Amino acid sequence: MLEIKNLHARSEDREILRGINLSVGAGEVHAIMGPNGSGKSTLAHVLAGREDYEVTEGEILYEGKDLLGMEIEERAAEGVFLAYQYPVEISGVSNKYFLKAALNAIRKYHGHPLVSRAEFVELLKENIKLLGMDKNMMDRSVNEGFSGGEKKRNEILQMAMLQPKLAILDETDSGLDIDALKVVADGVNSLRSPERAIIVVTHYQRLLDYIVPDYVHVLAEGKIVRSGDKSLALELEDKGYAFLQTDSEPATAN
Amino acid sequence: MIATEVNSFQQQSAQFQQQQLATSPNWLRDLRRRGLDRFVQLGIPTTREEDWRLTNLAFLAGRPFEITSPDLTATFGVEELVQRATLDEDFHRLVFVNGHYADQWSTHHELPAGTVVENLSTSIRNSSEATGKRLGLQAEDEQTSFVALNAAFLHDGARIDVPADTVVERAIHLIFLAVGEGQTAQHPRNLITLAKNSRATVIESYFGGEGEDYFTNAVTEVELAEAADLDHHKLQHEERSAVHLATTQIHQQAHSRFRSHYFSFGGSIARNELNCVLDGEKIECTLNGLYMPKGDQLMDCRTRIDHTKPHCNSYEMYKCILDDRARGVFNGKIFVHQDAQKTDAKQSNQSLLLSDDAIINTKPQLEIYADDVRCTHGATIGELDEQAIYYLRSRGIPADLARTMLIFAFANDVVQGVEVPAVRKHLEAVLLSDRGLPDV
Numbered sequence: 192m193l194e195i196k197n198l199h200a201r202s203e204d205r206e207i208l209r210g211i212n213l214s215v216g217a218g219e220v221h222a223i224m225g226p227n228g229s230g231k232s233t234l235a236h237v238l239a240g241r242e243d244y245e246v247t248e249g250e251i252l253y254e255g256k257d258l259l260g261m262e263i264e265e266r267a268a269e270g271v272f273l274a275y276q277y278p279v280e281i282s283g284v285s286n287k288y289f290l291k292a293a294l295n296a297i298r299k300y301h302g303h304p305l306v307s308r309a310e311f312v313e314l315l316k317e318n319i320k321l322l323g324m325d326k327n328m329m330d331r332s333v334n335e336g337f338s339g340g341e342k343k344r345n346e347i348l349q350m351a352m353l354q355p356k357l358a359i360l361d362e363t364d365s366g367l368d369i370d371a372l373k374v375v376a377d378g379v380n381s382l383r384s385p386e387r388a389i390i391v392v393t394h395y396q397r398l399l400d401y402i403v404p405d406y407v408h409v410l411a412e413g414k415i416v417r418s419g420d421k422s423l424a425l426e427l428e429d430k431g432y433a434f435l436q437t438d439s440e441p442a443t444a445n
Numbered sequence: 446m447i448a449t450e451v452n453s454f455q456q457q458s459a460q461f462q463q464q465q466l467a468t469s470p471n472w473l474r475d476l477r478r479r480g481l482d483r484f485v486q487l488g489i490p491t492t493r494e495e496d497w498r499l500t501n502l503a504f505l506a507g508r509p510f511e512i513t514s515p516d517l518t519a520t521f522g523v524e525e526l527v528q529r530a531t532l533d534e535d536f537h538r539l540v541f542v543n544g545h546y547a548d549q550w551s552t553h554h555e556l557p558a559g560t561v562v563e564n565l566s567t568s569i570r571n572s573s574e575a576t577g578k579r580l581g582l583q584a585e586d587e588q589t590s591f592v593a594l595n596a597a598f599l600h601d602g603a604r605i606d607v608p609a610d611t612v613v614e615r616a617i618h619l620i621f622l623a624v625g626e627g628q629t630a631q632h633p634r635n636l637i638t639l640a641k642n643s644r645a646t647v648i649e650s651y652f653g654g655e656g657e658d659y660f661t662n663a664v665t666e667v668e669l670a671e672a673a674d675l676d677h678h679k680l681q682h683e684e685r686s687a688v689h690l691a692t693t694q695i696h697q698q699a700h701s702r703f704r705s706h707y708f709s710f711g712g713s714i715a716r717n718e719l720n721c722v723l724d725g726e727k728i729e730c731t732l733n734g735l736y737m738p739k740g741d742q743l744m745d746c747r748t749r750i751d752h753t754k755p756h757c758n759s760y761e762m763y764k765c766i767l768d769d770r771a772r773g774v775f776n777g778k779i780f781v782h783q784d785a786q787k788t789d790a791k792q793s794n795q796s797l798l799l800s801d802d803a804i805i806n807t808k809p810q811l812e813i814y815a816d817d818v819r820c821t822h823g824a825t826i827g828e829l830d831e832q833a834i835y836y837l838r839s840r841g842i843p844a845d846l847a848r849t850m851l852i853f854a855f856a857n858d859v860v861q862g863v864e865v866p867a868v869r870k871h872l873e874a875v876l877l878s879d880r881g882l883p884d885v
Contacts, residue, residue: 291885
């Protein structure tokens with residue numbers, strides 16, 4: 192589903208991604224780990240289409256199409272979803288209006304019939320229940336006054352409502368206590384499907400106990416230096432990122 | 446100050462006093478004369494005065510604005526304006542055309558015992574002495590040019606008197622309409638007096654006939670006795686070529702509560718001044734405003750809150766959305782007097798610039814003479830939040846809709862602070878047609 196070839200990206204004067212190669216197939220869960228500053232979040236944002244990062248080399252194929260040539264809203268409509276590490280608060284726009292606007296914008300893009308108010312409310316109720324959220328939150332402004340945990344849950348709620356094909360979770364576990372973590376993980380796991388690919392960007396191994404990955408890749412200084420299965424994550428937890436320094440060439444991830 | 450500047454006003458005044466001779470008590474003629482003298486003395490403010498630096502009204506000198514006679518047979522277009530202005534048939538409603546009370550368009554519902562909602566010239570006729578004493582209580586001492594000019598031409602407006610321990614459930618809606626040919630002027634004077642422990646809701650609406658070129662100079666005096674509660678709204682929908690000047694003076698006694706909601710959409714130049722004196726302990730004063738100049742409009746919002754005694758709270762939130770080549774001005778003054786310990790004053794002014802040519806000038810002004818207070822003020826000027834736009838787009842929402850959502854959200858914030866459903870609905874409709882949130 193996703194093929195990243197030799198991706199280089201910079202922010203202002205700094206080159207952050209220095210040649211990323213990654214293939215993600217439908218139905219797979221990939222974890223991307225790495226020390227601070229390795230470029231994990233940058234990779235997530237470049238996939239989503241953030242304009243502050245400049246891609247200087249390489250290409251990204253999403254379902255065979257050139258992802259880098261697509262606008263942000265196009266990528267979203269084509270099924271790319273980034274769950275943010277720090278979701279923005281948007282005062283004055285209700286969660287409800289926002290979700291309906293997003294849902295119907297995507298349907299419109301595909302020429303599908305728009306969801307009616309009644310259908311929308313039903314769908315929303317189901318998903319709110321799934322994530323153990325308070326339905327009153329939906330009338331409040333997007334993320335306004337939400338705790339860290341509630342914001343993260345709101346991201347997963349959006350994912351459940353929009354049903355993306357490629358979901359990228361950017362440090363979804365940061366700032367969550369164990370209970371919130373379980374709820375978020377359950378939500379993500381319920382969205383696993385053979386048609387869907389999930390990339391989990393995380394610093395700590397803990398989340399991967401709940402969202403068990405098929406593949407684990409380690410990012411360091413803008414490159415993937417090691418790839419393996421879930422046991423790699425455990426090895427990292429045990430030894431820390433330092434042990435990777437001994438590797439002299441970057442691995443090509445698959 | 447050049448004598449010729451105020452000539453046309455002096456002539457108008459002489460004519461006016463002559464017309465009113467038969468029906469005006471002595472005190473009123475004196476009040477008008479004092480007003481004119483003061484206006485002549487002060488003249489039209491020039492841009493050399495700090496408070497008028499950004500709002501140039503020099504052109505008023507040359508304009509032959511006329512005070513119309515209360516001849517209401519020339520009322521073409523009034524019905525349509527009344528319809529546009531009406532918010533709720535359940536409200537008490539006083540309609541004024543070119544500054545004159547028009548009973549045929551007004552609506553009277555039953556009022557609680559002792560409550561008075563009538564037009565000022567009736568009050569002057571029927572309770573001359575009491576009205577005379579009440580007038581100018583708030584406005585006399587600090588007569589600025591235009592308050593003085595309003596006094597010079599004082600004859601009508603609204604008088605609202607609520608006795609102690611009384612709640613007026615229905616809102617009181619004052620509608621000021623300008624119609625007719627030629628350049629007209631109106632100087633309404635409104636008196637709102639709430640006695641101890643009373644409560645009322647007042648709405649002032651200003652509308653004008655299409656294409657009319659007129660001058661509104663309104664003065665509202667508010668007296669809130671101990672524990673009185675007033676919810677006050679102002680909807681400024683003047684015609685695009687009109688000049689709208691308004692001064693509202695509020696005097697609050699202990700434990701009283703005042704909430705002001707100001708919405709400005711019209712006029713070529715609109716300037717609104719709100720001066721509140723908190724003269725007691727445990728007073729609450731909330732001033733909210735939303736002004737949206739576009740085209741070549743100039744909107745100037747001034748507020749002043751005097752904390753003279755301890756333990757009072759004031760809260761101010763003014764938002765401005767500017768487009769095209771519009772200009773906005775905000776000056777929020779807060780004076781915390783020496784005795785006003787434990788004052789809690791918050792002031793916030795936010796502006797959204799939607800075009801490169803729009804200009805906003807904002808000046809928060811805090812003078813604090815007490816040492817145990819909490820005063821915060823913030824002024825932000827910006828464009829739409831890029832992070833928010835990005836977030837919305839990353840969920841599939843097209844950039845245009847994302848921008849519309851954020852602009853609406855910015856303005857809607859102030860609208861949602863209005864507690865009267867009919868007023869809120871009206872404002873939501875105005876916002877929607879202007880900066881609409883489409884059905885999604």
